[in-house]
Amino acid sequence: MNENGGKGSSADGHGSRQPVHRPVLLQEVMAILELRSGLVVVDGTVGAGGHSRAIVPCIGPDGVLVGLDRDSEILREAQATLGEADVAGAGAGISLFHLPHSGMHEALARIGQSRCDRVLLDLGVSSLQLDRPERGFSFMADGPLDMRMDASSSPTAADWLAEVDERTLADTLFQLGDERYSRRIARRIVEVRRRTKIVRTAQLADLVVDALPGAARGGRIHPATRTFQAIRMCINDELGELERGLAAARDCLRPGGRLAVISFHSHEDRVVKHFLRAHMQVVTKKPIEAGYDEVRDNPRARSAKLRCGVRREDVA
Numbered sequence: 001m002n003e004n005g006g007k008g009s010s011a012d013g014h015g016s017r018q019p020v021h022r023p024v025l026l027q028e029v030m031a032i033l034e035l036r037s038g039l040v041v042v043d044g045t046v047g048a049g050g051h052s053r054a055i056v057p058c059i060g061p062d063g064v065l066v067g068l069d070r071d072s073e074i075l076r077e078a079q080a081t082l083g084e085a086d087v088a089g090a091g092a093g094i095s096l097f098h099l100p101h102s103g104m105h106e107a108l109a110r111i112g113q114s115r116c117d118r119v120l121l122d123l124g125v126s127s128l129q130l131d132r133p134e135r136g137f138s139f140m141a142d143g144p145l146d147m148r149m150d151a152s153s154s155p156t157a158a159d160w161l162a163e164v165d166e167r168t169l170a171d172t173l174f175q176l177g178d179e180r181y182s183r184r185i186a187r188r189i190v191e192v193r194r195r196t197k198i199v200r201t202a203q204l205a206d207l208v209v210d211a212l213p214g215a216a217r218g219g220r221i222h223p224a225t226r227t228f229q230a231i232r233m234c235i236n237d238e239l240g241e242l243e244r245g246l247a248a249a250r251d252c253l254r255p256g257g258r259l260a261v262i263s264f265h266s267h268e269d270r271v272v273k274h275f276l277r278a279h280m281q282v283v284t285k286k287p288i289e290a291g292y293d294e295v296r297d298n299p300r301a302r303s304a305k306l307r308c309g310v311r312r313e314d315v316a
Helices: 026-033 050-059 072-082 101-110 157-163 166-177 182-193 201-211 225-235 238-252 266-279 292-297
Strands: 040-043 064-068 093-097 116-122 253-263 280-282 305-311
Touching: 026 050, 026 116, 026 253, 026 305, 040 050, 040 101, 050 064, 050 072, 050 116, 064 072, 064 101, 072 093, 093 101, 101 116, 101 238, 116 238, 157 182, 157 225, 166 182, 166 225, 182 201, 201 225, 225 238, 238 253, 238 266, 253 266, 266 280, 266 305
Parallel strands: 040 064, 040 116, 064 093, 116 253
Antiparallel strands: 253 305, 280 305
8 A cells, every 4th residue: 555545544645634533435344244233243453443433333232343453552542442432332342452363263262252243354554553653654754664563573674674685675575565666776775774774764765765766756656655565564474464364254254254354455455355256255246445535535545445255154
């Protein structure tokens, strides 16, 4: 995704803060999940709790919501959102866990459940992560080059850049960021790190711009967008975690249960599409995308794609 692509929105395309977090494709998600009272729902990437806030009233006092996030700081935002009186008053059981979405087996077991009825995965980086310079996800404001979704994990983006070899770096930028100038950028990074440590987001962004030919420095998105995306996806193993999360969802869902996934770029969407075709009954022949009004109000929704599948009865 680019700097204007992510889950929800607490900032506009120029990085200025807005007071409201907007979950992406909310109405479409609610429709395709076909919620009703008493369901057990796993929000595998709960983020600030925007989707979960809408889900809780639909599953009623007999329902159970299990929210997971690998980012403990963002999980506190979800606790605040879902702890508000008008949500808590719906009476559904709400349990939040500091776990990646591949950990839904463990989360369900902790609350005495073996299966669930619905799973939602909202992939990528949260706007709340992008908008906090100290997290190092964005070049919109200078901050430490961190990018870890789980601050207790390692390495940071700065650590990784200090050690990765030039060929692996170039391949990562090309494969995960679709960066056509990956080799030029990788060469420049290796040259610079011989003289000084690369530890700040603005430092890396400026370095990427300097590595590009003049004609490649313009365009709709910032020239460093693809590099930042690729490094973030690599150090957080986002595609590997997606594959593990999809497999966990398939195993945890009861027959007839629904899995809905929002992805933000072609790599994620391809993994989701192939998984649903191979393991589930596909509901969405083509991905559902945000409409004009949502993209206008929340530019970060423009690259979102929603796909859904149903667990087959014949899956063991």
